[in-house]
Amino acid sequence: QxxxxxxxxxxxQTGGSLRLSCAASGRTLSTYTIGWFRQxxxxxxxxxxxxxxxGVSTIYAVSVKGRFTISRDNAKNTVYLQMNSLNPEDTAxxxxxxxxxxxxxxxxxxxxxxxxxxxxxxx
Numbered sequence: 001q002x003x004x005x006x007x008x009x010x011x012x013q014t015g016g017s018l019r020l021s022c023a024a025s026g027r028t029l030s031t032y033t034i035g036w037f038r039q040x041x042x043x044x045x046x047x048x049x050x051x052x053x054x055g056v057s058t059i060y061a062v063s064v065k066g067r068f069t070i071s072r073d074n075a076k077n078t079v080y081l082q083m084n085s086l087n088p089e090d091t092a093x094x095x096x097x098x099x100x101x102x103x104x105x106x107x108x109x110x111x112x113x114x115x116x117x118x119x120x121x122x123x
Contacts, residue, residue: 003027004096009117012086020081020117022096027112030074033099035110036081038092038119048094049081050104059104063089086121093118 008020022034035050049060049070058070069082079096094117097110 004098004112004114006094006096006114006117009094009119011120011122013122014087016086016121017082017084018086018119020083020094020096020119022079022081022114024077027098029072029077029079029098031100033101033104034070034072034079034096035099035104036070036079036094036096037107037110038090038094039116040092043092045095045107047105047107050099051079083119086119088121088123091119091121 003025005023005025006020008018010018012018031053033050033052036048037045038048039045047061048064049068051058051070051072055072067085072079095114097113099110101109103109
């Protein structure tokens with residue numbers, strides 16, 4: 001099935017920005033909805049954003065809408081998550097995953113999870 005690999009995480013101050021990437025190795029992402037999820041210590045994994053295979057439909061969690069932007073470049077087999085106006089509540093491990101289902105908020109709709117990339121926002 002191939003592998004998804006996230007990158008771009010790091011330490012940033014409140015108000016700062018990061019751009020995460022989700023790249024595929026051994027599989028083509030262009031036919032899948034790609035979702036970003038995050039998991040903070042002691043909390044369940046939560047939905048962040050998703051983009052359909054054509055890149056024309058996006059959806060966001062209320063907590064990130066207006067601050068985060070998901071996009072994709074199918075020619076590069078990569079999906080991005082631009083994160084602006086970060087705050088300490090955004091600190092988490094961010095993971096991407098692929099889905100062929102329509103219930104994109106639901107983590108069980110996804111397979112082929114990446115290992116994740118740590119995002120830490122300092123106050």
